[in-house]
Structures are given as C-alpha cells and as structure tokens.
Amino acid sequence: MSSSVSSSASALLTRDAVASRLKSRYRAENRFRFACASALVVGGLFLAVLFTSIISQGYTAFTQHFVGLEVYFDPDVIDPAGNRDREVLASANYNAIVRDSMKRQFPDVTGRTETRKLTGLVSNSAPYELQSLVETNPAIIGTTETVWVPASDDIDMLLKGKISRGGAEETRRVSDNEIAWIDTLEKSGLVDRRFNKRFFTAGDSREPELAGIWGAVVGSAYTMLVCLALSFPLGIAAAIYLEEFAPKNRLTDLIEVNINNLAAVPSIVYGLLGLAVFLNFFTMPRSAPLVGGIVLSLMTLPRIIIPARAAMQSIPPSIEEAAYGLGASPMQVMFHHILPLSLPGILTGTIIGMAQALGETAPLLMIGMVAFIVDVPASIFDPATVLPVQVYLWADSTELAFVEKNSAAIMVLLAFLIVMNLAAVIIRRKTERKW
Amino acid sequence: MKKSVVIFLVIGLAMSVTAFAQRDQIRIVGSSTVYPFATKVAEQFGRSTQFKTPVIESTGSGGGLKLFCAGVGVEHPDITNASRAIKSSEVEMCHKNGVKEITEVKIGYDGIVVANSIETERMDLTRRRLFLALAKMIPAGPDGELKPNPYETWKDIDPSLPAKKIEVLGPPPTSGTRDAFVELAMEGGCKTYDWIKKLKDTDKNKYKEICHTIREDGAYVEAGENDNLIVQKLQANEDALGIFGFSFLDQNSDKVQGSRIDGEVPTFEAIAKGSYPVSRPLFFYVKDAHAGVIPGIAEYVKEFTSDRAWGDGGYLSDAGLIPMPDAERKALGDEARALKNNV
Structure with missing residues (x-):
C-alpha cells in the first residue's frame, strides 16, 4: 500500500516536475527559434544594405545627359579644297567646329581658359562623333544640324545632383560660369537625359561618359566559353571514371583526397600556375581569354567533379544492375541510364562552378587580364578583361563619375550571377526525381 | 562524342598559339x-x-x-x-x-600631398614635423642617440599644431607613392638633423634605416593602394591625415585639402615651379x-x-x-x- 502511494507520489512528482519544466522548455525553444530567425534577419539586412547602396548609387548610370550642339559643318574648316578627299576629311580640325558651335551659343565668352571650359561642357569625344558623321555622309558639309553629344562627366554629375552647386567656388569641380552656361542650355531645351546606350555597347574608357562594359562582357563570355568547353567534359569524364571504373586502392584514394583539396585551394595559386605554365612555358598570349579560361577551368574542375560524383552515387544501384542484367555494356549503362539520370545534379554543379568562375579576379591578375583594354575582343586570342576586373579597375579611378558606373557594372554582374543561380535552381526543381 | 572533338579542337588551338604569336x-x-x-x-x-x-x-x-x-x-x-x-x-x-x-x-x-578633411583646419606641416610624426626612431640628442618615437599627438611635436592624435593613412610598401613619400618627405625632414646628414657619407645603411623606417605602432595606417578609400576615410574621420598623389586631391578638392608643407600649399603652380617640396x-x-x-x-x-x-x-x-x-x-x-x- 505504502509502496503504491509512494510510487503514485513519485509519478505525481515527475509529472509536476515535467509540467514545471515545460514552461522553461517552451521558452528555450522560443529563444532558439528567435535566434535562428534573427540570424536570417541580420543576413537579409546586410544583403538589403548592400543592394540598396549599390542600386541607389548605380541606377543613374543607365542614363546620361546629352547636349545638343547647333553644328555648322563649315566647308572652309573641313574641306577647303572641296574635293571630299577621305584623308582630308579625317584630318580636319573638328575641335574647332565644336568650339565654334559652343561659341555661337555664348558669344560673350572670351579668353583661352574660359573658351576651354565652355568646350569642356561636352565630352571630348564630340569632335570624333562629328568626324564620323562627316565621313559617313559627306553631303552634310555646309549644312547646320543639331547634333547630340554626351555631356562631360563633371557636367553629367552636376545635372544628376552628385556634385553640389553650393559651397565656395574653388572647392567645387564645376565653376559658377559652367553652371550658368549649362543652365542656359537646359532652359533652351538643348540638354536631354537619355538612356545610356554606350554603357552597354562600348569598351572601357578613361572618360566616364564614354566607358562601357561591353568589352568586359564579351571578355567574360569568351573566358567562360573556354572554361566550360574544358572543364565540363573533363570533369564528367573524371567523375565517371572515379565512380564507375576506377579500382578502389591507395592511388584512387589519394586522387580523391587531392580533388577535394583542389576545390579549397585559393584561386590566386591557379593564376601563378597559369603564369608559369601557360605564359612562360607555352608562351601563350598575355591577357587572352584563352589563358584565362584554361586557368579558371583548373579552378572549376574539382567543383564539377565533386557534385557530379555525388549525383551518380545517388542513383539507386538497382537501375544499373537491371541494365546489366538485360545485357547492356558498361558504356550503354553509363550513357543510357546513369548519365541522363544524374545530369540535373551535374548541371547544377557546373552552373554554380561557372558562376564562381565568373566572379573571379585574383587568378586573372597574374596572367595580365587586369588591364586597360579599350577594344572589344573579337576572339579568344585578343586581350580582354572580365566583368569583375572592370569593377576593380573602375573602383581605382579618380573620377567621381566612375562611382556610379562602377555600381552599375556591379548590378550587371549580379544580374548575370542571379540568372545563373536561378537556372541551377530551376533545373533542379524541374528534373529532380525521387526514388 | 562531339565533346571529345571539342576538347581536341581547343587543345589543338592552344598548341598552335605559339605559331601565331604576333601582336599588332x-x-x-x-x-x-x-x-x-x-x-x-x-x-x-x-x-x-x-x-x-x-x-x-x-x-x-x-x-x-x-x-x-x-x-x-x-x-x-x-x-x-x-x-x-x-x-x-x-x-x-x-x-x-x-x-x-x-x-x-x-x-x-606628380606631387604627393598630406591631406585632411575640408571640414577641419588645414595643417601646417614641415618635412621635419612629418619625419618626427612618422619615423620609428627619432633623434634623442645632438650626437647620435635615438629613441623610439614617443609622440602621441601633433601638439607634442610642436605646440603650434592642434592637440589631435597622430593618425596618418598611407599606401603600403609596394607602392611607388610610399617610396616617393619616404624619400622626399621623411628623408627631407630627417636630413635637417646635422648628425644624421653627416651619417649619409659614413654609414649609409644606418642613415637609410633612420630616415626610411616608418613607425609600426598604429600611428601610420596602411590603407591599401585604393586612394578613393583613403579619401572616404578622411571624410569620416576629421582627425586623420592621408597620403596620396596630387591628382586625387585635384579630383576631390570639395572633400579634402592638402596640408601646407614647408609653408607651401600643394597647388598645380607650386609643384610646377618646384617650390612644393614633396614632388617627383x-x-x-x-x-x-x-x-x-x-x-x-x-x-x-x-x-x-x-x-x-x-x-x-x-x-x-x-x-x-x-x-x-x-x-x-x-x-x-x-x-x-x-x-x-x-x-
């Protein structure tokens, strides 16, 4: 009797103890959940700050102010002899034509420095634009036309509100006179803010208003192409061999450990390797996407091999055995069953590996792809830079206007990365199979 | 199968690069x-x-x-x-x-400037003051004794300077700007001590060690090669000074001002004339x-x-x-x- 009482009392005690602890357990549970949620919130906050700062600084780079010049294509300056000789047209003093059309707007500006400042309102590419107009259509000589040329970077910054109009004149990049001139032009409708097409079609430039990312985008595309063409087939072949055919011994263990190590090697090491082997030994061209692609493919290879093997391992052995049982050869088993079934996993790994390679600059530094390159590359042998390198180079430039250009370039790079990662997610969702 | 063709094509191209290695x-x-x-x-x-x-x-x-x-x-x-x-x-x-x-x-x-934020007053420096502020060892007496740099604030060096902590942001040793700053400003100030100047003829290594070694106790902060970053940091911290090329000062004249060195403000004219001492x-x-x-x-x-x-x-x-x-x-x-x- 007494024992049953004591046992029921102890049961009661346990229940009480559990009940009294329950509250604190729930509290602990809630604290834990809150900690996890706040980790996510903090992470999201950092991301939001990053995106806001990049986008708020960069979105203005997608437009650019243009100034309308009333240009009189003076035959006396361009082609005094009147025989429309190509050489004469090419070597004419188009600077003078730009200067004259600015001076017609502001006849009371005199003196060398002031005139230079006045002509400096428009980009120094203006004479070349007039030249190409004349060369494509010589009939324009002798007529007066309104030609829209980009405003110089300082003026563009002023009109976008990034250079303040207040403060003492000597502490400002833009003088009072320049502000007055551009305001007058704006009132007469000769200043227009337009979509900055050049940003997406031009190569690098030292003039922010002329700089574009197309050279870097093409360079990135060539580099990625070489990288994919090398690392994708090599990576899959290596994964197939290791997974299906290789004997299990010391040597293959060593190879496996090394592949995992290679995935963690800092990328600059691959750059040094590229410099020593491809440039110095094979004397391949410096700065070429070919070499960049090869170097990046070394970096990408382990990042393709590892997920490819994981994808092949996850296929149930019954499929393989059934195929063998029906008399398929090892190659048929591989190409008819295992490879198609593991392809989603392999593709996901490849896309993520390529996305990492796309954001890489360190190895390219060693092989000369961190350089000022104006011409858009036409083949994998031409000198080129890639998008992240362009970001790095612009970040180092003195001109204020490169800050917004740089943020815009980062936005383009991020857009590419988001698209690639999204593609990886979609492929996985669409083709994933549960066994 | 097509893939292996692609591989051979790429490898073949890579091999043949040597053949058309010419540049235009x-x-x-x-x-x-x-x-x-x-x-x-x-x-x-x-x-x-x-x-x-x-x-x-x-x-x-x-x-x-x-x-x-x-x-x-x-x-x-x-x-x-x-x-x-x-x-x-x-x-x-x-x-x-x-x-x-x-x-x-x-x-x-190119001129090298020592600049601070425009919100605060312009510093009045000399090469000797820069040397005293930034050298690792400074002269303790007139005849060859040295002591570790004791200066904490600019006022310690010269009573006419503000009582601000010495904090200078500058380029790392790999930079040409750093080399030039050390040779022109630090050595220039160092040479104003007669016994050190004499040392140049007798013990050149010792002379270089005294004049060229920058202190490592945190007063000189290596800010990397990115001069834009230094300008941003100067805006955020009014007490700090930054070392960079004249072109950056010129581009950012609305944010930073160049300190007077040996009585000369770094301007285009002063450097062209040669009167501003830290130029190369x-x-x-x-x-x-x-x-x-x-x-x-x-x-x-x-x-x-x-x-x-x-x-x-x-x-x-x-x-x-x-x-x-x-x-x-x-x-x-x-x-x-x-x-x-x-x-």
Missing part, C-alpha cells in the same frame, strides 16, 4: 601612378590613329621594369611606366636579357628594339609628347599631371621622338 597592339606595363595618364594617351592614340589602342597593365614601377627587362620579343612588353628613374641594377638586368637600347622619357611631375618626376621607358616590329610605338611616343597631351593646359594636365617647363619639354620631346638610347 602595343603592350604597356608599370606604375599605378602613371597609369591614369598613360591610359588617357592610349585612348586618344587609339581614337585618332589607325592603330589599335595599347593594352596597359598597372603592375607598379618595380614589377613593370622586371617584366620590361625580361627580354626582347612579342611576349614581352614594349613600354613600361615608372614613378621613379630606372635603377642601375635594373639596367644591368635589362642588358643581361638582351634589352640593350632603352629610351627614357620624363613626362612631368614620372617616366616611361621604351624598348627601342620593338619600335619597328610592333606597329605604332613611335606614334604613341609622339602622341604622349605632343603639346596637346603633356603641354601646359594639355589633357594630361587636366588629369593631374604637372607639366615640365617649356624648354625642358621641347628638349626631352625631341629626344624621345627620335627614340634615342639614353639610359
């Missing part, structure tokens, strides 16, 4: 200080001539000369930029590797053996030495280069355009 554009390496000027010239050159725009890498003066002196041939650069003159050891290296004929072109001057000449070097082989080298030199580029009021002076006097420019320009072997 100029390759330039070298100083990050000269880089903004060289890129301006290169772009102008590419736009106004039939030649391709030169490819320019910013490798630092030393790194550039190393690449430049590695040999003659299309895989080696044609021109290197430098923010100091070539050293005799580098000339030897060049000669050893078959680079025998080099044309040195001095292009103008800039150069580029041309490999003459490449002049007939790589198209456009002579024309590039011509563009660089034209009055519209390096002249007074030329586009390089807009970018912050301080031009040489007319006569010097003319003499050096003639020599450069003739690609005279002058090293």
